[in-house]
Amino acid sequence: MSQTAVHTEHFDATASKIGMWLFIFTELLLFGGLFIVYSVVRFMHQDAFHLAAQELDVVLGATNTGLLLISSMTIAMSVSAIQFGHKKFTQILIIITILIGLVFLVNKYFEWSVKIGHGLYPGSPVLQGFGNGDTLFFGLYFFMTGLHALHIVAGVSILGWVLVRVNRNGIHAGHFVHLENGALYWHLVDVIWIFLFPLFYLIS
Amino acid sequence: MSSSENRHVVPYSTYIVILLVLLVFTGLSILVTSYELGPLAVSAALLFATLKTTLVLLYFMHLKFEERLFGVMVSVVMALFLVVLVITFFDYSFR
DSSP states (O other), rough: OOOOOOOOOOOHHHHHHHHHHHHHHHHHHHHHHHHHHHHHHHHSSSSHHHHHTSSSSSSHHHHHHHHHOOOOOOHHHHHHHHTOOOOOHHHHHHHHHHEEEEEEEHHHHHHHHHHTTTTTTTOOOHHHHHHHHHHHHHHHHHHHHHHHHHHHHHHHHHHHHHHHHHHHTTTTTTHHHHHHHHHHHHHHHHHHHHHHHHHIIIIO | OOSSSOOOOOOHHHHHHHHHHHHHHHHHHHHHHSSOOOOHHHHHHHHHHHHHHHIIIIIITTTTTOOOOHHHHHHHHHHHHHHHHHHHHHHHHTT
């Protein structure tokens, strides 16, 4: 009697997505913890936060918010496009999303450059002259927007990998959960920014 | 062939409508906070952020079209976060 192992490939898209969501929860709680730190520090230094937030550029912040919302739509559309079997359109939508992510980072670079040019960076002599409230505001600003920017870099990398898989037909109308999971990650990055924008730029 | 992969396909038009609503909410939150409303501005900005997040979760992240399990999991995590937030604020408000 010959021993042949019959290997039938079983793939469970729902399980794959549950895994992605569990990872997203760890990310949400990571940023959630930081939001709680922000709330408490703001509660203790209300006047300083009020004035320090006025240093931030609302126009630039709003532009980046709009960009991320548009990119969230394009990547959501790509999941429909792959299901319709529109490979070309899927590729275009993923490329647009990646490009918007890169534009976001360029804006962030200019924004940070201006702040650092004004002597506003963690541990700067200018901030030490202002007192604890401003130091904490800009410390949290750089840490939280910086951590978010790192997530943009990660998201762009993931979507780049997804794009390669689509090009090679590894992701297609019958098997697209990796595109869906990549899109979920990009939406997470969008959701985090939806809260960062009002808390740092608007409430002043 | 995996059986569960061909499910609900969301039409492009739904996403365009949701994006427009999200942009309007962003505009409104900027408008509201441009007035000197004090604590009310904070509440309004957070309300709009919550509404936007709900739309992103339901439509862009497909929670509206997924099995119920996903919605339950997200709700539990949100509830956990809110509990920690509220307990932290009880601590700081009454010390």
